[in-house]
Structure formats: structure tokens, C-alpha cells
Amino acid sequence: MKKIKILLVDDHKLVRNGIKYTLESGRSAPFISSIDEAVNGDEAILKCKINRYDIIFMDINMPEKDGIAATKEILKNDQFTKIIALSMYDEDYEIRSMIKAGAVGYLLKNTGTEILDEAIQTIINGGKYYSNDVAIKLLEPNPGTSREKIKIIRETNQNESVLTKRELQILELIAAELTNEEIAAELNLSKRTIDSHRQNIINKLQVKNTAGLIKYAFKIGII
Amino acid sequence: MKKIKILLVDDHKLVRNGIKYTLESGRSAPFISSIDEAVNGDEAILKCKINRYDIIFMDINMPEKDGIAATKEILKNDQFTKIIALSMYDEDYEIRSMIKAGAVGYLLKNTGTEILDEAIQTIINGGKYYSNDVAIKLLEPNPGTSREKIKIIRETNQNESVLTKRELQILELIAAELTNEEIAAELNLSKRTIDSHRQNIINKLQVKNTAGLIKYAFKIGII
DNA sequence: AAATACTTAGGTATAAATACGCATTAATTA
DNA sequence: TAATTAATGCGTATTTATACCTAAGTATTT
Numbered sequence: 283m284k285k286i287k288i289l290l291v292d293d294h295k296l297v298r299n300g301i302k303y304t305l306e307s308g309r310s311a312p313f314i315s316s317i318d319e320a321v322n323g324d325e326a327i328l329k330c331k332i333n334r335y336d337i338i339f340m341d342i343n344m345p346e347k348d349g350i351a352a353t354k355e356i357l358k359n360d361q362f363t364k365i366i367a368l369s370m371y372d373e374d375y376e377i378r379s380m381i382k383a384g385a386v387g388y389l390l391k392n393t394g395t396e397i398l399d400e401a402i403q404t405i406i407n408g409g410k411y412y413s414n415d416v417a418i419k420l421l422e423p424n425p426g427t428s429r430e431k432i433k434i435i436r437e438t439n440q441n442e443s444v445l446t447k448r449e450l451q452i453l454e455l456i457a458a459e460l461t462n463e464e465i466a467a468e469l470n471l472s473k474r475t476i477d478s479h480r481q482n483i484i485n486k487l488q489v490k491n492t493a494g495l496i497k498y499a500f501k502i503g504i505i
Numbered sequence: 506m507k508k509i510k511i512l513l514v515d516d517h518k519l520v521r522n523g524i525k526y527t528l529e530s531g532r533s534a535p536f537i538s539s540i541d542e543a544v545n546g547d548e549a550i551l552k553c554k555i556n557r558y559d560i561i562f563m564d565i566n567m568p569e570k571d572g573i574a575a576t577k578e579i580l581k582n583d584q585f586t587k588i589i590a591l592s593m594y595d596e597d598y599e600i601r602s603m604i605k606a607g608a609v610g611y612l613l614k615n616t617g618t619e620i621l622d623e624a625i626q627t628i629i630n631g632g633k634y635y636s637n638d639v640a641i642k643l644l645e646p647n648p649g650t651s652r653e654k655i656k657i658i659r660e661t662n663q664n665e666s667v668l669t670k671r672e673l674q675i676l677e678l679i680a681a682e683l684t685n686e687e688i689a690a691e692l693n694l695s696k697r698t699i700d701s702h703r704q705n706i707i708n709k710l711q712v713k714n715t716a717g718l719i720k721y722a723f724k725i726g727i728i
Numbered sequence: 729a730a731a732t733a734c735t736t737a738g739g740t741a742t743a744a745a746t747a748c749g750c751a752t753t754a755a756t757t758a
Numbered sequence: 759t760a761a762t763t764a765a766t767g768c769g770t771a772t773t774t775a776t777a778c779c780t781a782a783g784t785a786t787t788t
Contacts, residue, residue: 492719
């Protein structure tokens, strides 16, 4: 059996050490040939141009380049690399974005040896692996069998409540503590336009007010 | 030389593994007798009632009970335990709160073996250890020698623009997307009282509006 | 005992946000 | 090309938030 090459991408050394230690002490250890590290998305992309990795564990929230963008770019160059997302949070938006970007797995950082091994085995054999909490989150709203469900979600994904460019831009300015009037001035638009956008964003995200908007802005990492 | 007993407190298993691995592979390894783990502040407090630990590595942001509260409570029962704060972020507020709570060290999670060893040695010998970035943050605004500086900060701490209990409570409810009226109902107070508090908080924090409030709430980790 | 800070609450006013509906134009996609 | 979505803008109304002020009762600290 061919041994696998792994890349760990996370801006926190202790977390990288944690994964490394967990991998080296797990059931999959004999099948691993090397474990490389990168501190952010940019470095990960660079390393992928030099080496070929079988599995990449990718953190989502990182400075320089986040895991979602890095995943997209890496898979553009090499579709055979398997990318497993790693996150602190089981946030709907992050999960779906990573899946959309091409990740074949999603684990939370409170994962132990057994789950990590299971995920590696599954993915090496061409499967997909979502940790339990993540899967539950993903499959909550829809009926059908589990496999169908994931398919449904992928298809529905585009119609989902993801903001448009303009909306994102306005959300950023809201987060910068500007009023609608100030935003309008900034973008050379009517205040009423910003009113509408703001309302649409609130509806799309199903939040109640500005507080909800800012929390979402944090969630998707634009703050 | 007496071997030391260590407790790791963090809600993420990978992070606990990371610290453990880093400790076990470091220079301090021969001096460590055991490494115990807890997943949140509550469990840490409980474990401290059963065992005596020489050093506790304490995460700050955790569910159930955060690191600041846990630190206070643990030190109330045993002042000889040395607590080292561990955080993702070098946020002023967190650092100062942990120092105030009695932590003798503050490390960021991107710490490697060398720093970790250095910190342990320093603290075992009765010293205090702040990782470089943290120390810089702490000492930025004030003149004087480093030791004096820390003293100054401790004394100034109370006069600082930190929110009162009530204000924090209201900020949390604002972050939960409640309106002032709903908050008033929740706390059995007049809406006008909440209006006043909200205004005071905005003034204290020098932010412009709700967006600023929520960003601050994130910064201090109450979201 | 006096000073200080916290909590409470009201007066008054304006600014801003929220809610729903409608409509046009540009851009994208089927 | 037809259909859909994104971006723009306005009408109207209500609710919330922001701003600045005063002030009294409560704790806490000096």
C-alpha cells in the first residue's frame, strides 16, 4: 500500500502539534509517509505547487488567506488532493462554503484519535467524512435518506442565503459603524438603496437587527 | 527535584493534545510527573478540589465556565497553584483580566516548545511569564521600567473603561439581538434604564452604535 | 462621615433602523 | 431569446436607537 503525504494548515502551532500528535499516535500512523505544515492559506497554496499531498487538513479561519479560498485554489491545480476542513465551530455557513469549495470532509477541533483515523480511512477510500455534529447540522432541515440529503444541499446551495457582492460590501460598511446615510455617501448611492439592501440582508440571514448582522459578519470572517 | 503535576484546560481536544505533545517532547519533560486534562472551567475547578496541580494551562474562552472565572475560583482555594493563561488572541482586555484574576503567565496558542519550556522554568522558579507579543501589548502605553509598568497597569486597571456587571449583562442581551424594551422586560427594569445603560456603554467604549457594541462584545469574548 | 461610583429612571428631541410594497434597469443564466 | 437575479430607488409608517440632561437611592470605598 502506498503511504500518504499529509499537509496541516493552521495558524496556531499548538493546534498543528495537536493534529500531528494525534495522527502519529493513531491507527493510521503506519500509512503516513510524512506530515508537512503551513501557517496560512497562502503558504499552503505555495507548498502545494512544490509538493503533492494526499490529504490536507485545512483550518478555516486564518489570516492572509482563509481555508475556503485556499481550498478552491489548491483544488483548481490538483483535483486529486483530498482536503478535510477543520474548524472550531459547527457553523452552517462555514460548512457549506467548504463543501462548495470542494472539501471532502469536515471535522471539529474537539476531535480525537478514533474519529481522525476513521476520517482518513474513509477519505482515502474515496468517501466523504463529516463529523457527527457537522452532519446533523447539515441534514437538519431536509427530508430523504442521508446520501440524497447531501446531494440536495449541494444543489440548493446556490439558492441559499449567501450574500451578493454588493450586500457584502454594505455589510462591511455597517460593521465599520457607518449609518445608511454615510454608506450611501461612500458608495455614491441613494440612502434608500442602502435601506433596501440592509433590509434584504436582514431577511436573507434571518437575523433581527444590526446586532445579528455584525455577528454574521464575524462568522464569515469579514471583520 | 520534585516533579510537577500539570493540568490542561481547554475545550478543544486537538489543542489539549497539542500542548501535551509539546510538553512531552520538550526540555521540561523529565520534570513532569503527570499531565491531566479538563474540558472547561467547571471541570477544572472540580479536578482542583481532588488533586493539587503545580501548573495549570488555562484556556480563556470556554463554554460552561470561562478561564477568568475558573482562575479566580481555583486560586481562592489554593494560592500556590500557578496558572498560565492560553489564548488565541492577544487582546488587552483578556490579558489584563487574567492577570487580575491571578494568572502568572500568558501565552498565545501559536507557542512552540522552546517558549513553553522557558515559561514553565520561569514560573516554577517563582517568576511570571508573558509571551513577547503579550508583553508588548501590556507595556505599550506607559513609561518606566518593565516591573514598574506591570504594577502601574494593575493599579490603573480599576479606573479603566471596563464595563460594570450590569453593563456587561445588558451588552450580552444586546448581542442576543434583544431590543431595549425586551431587555427591560427580561430584567424587570424600565426601558429608560436600559436606554441609559446603553448610552453609557457606547460612551465608555467610544463606539458609535450597535455595530461597535457587538464588535466589542466579540473582542472581550462574551459572544 | 464623606466622597465616589453604580443603578435606577424620567424629560425631550432627533436620527436611524426596521418593515412591506412596488418598480426600473442591468446583468446573468437557462 | 426568455427568464431570473442583482442592483437600484422611492413611498409610507412604525419602532428603535442615539444624544444630552437631570436626579435620587444604593453600595462601596476612603
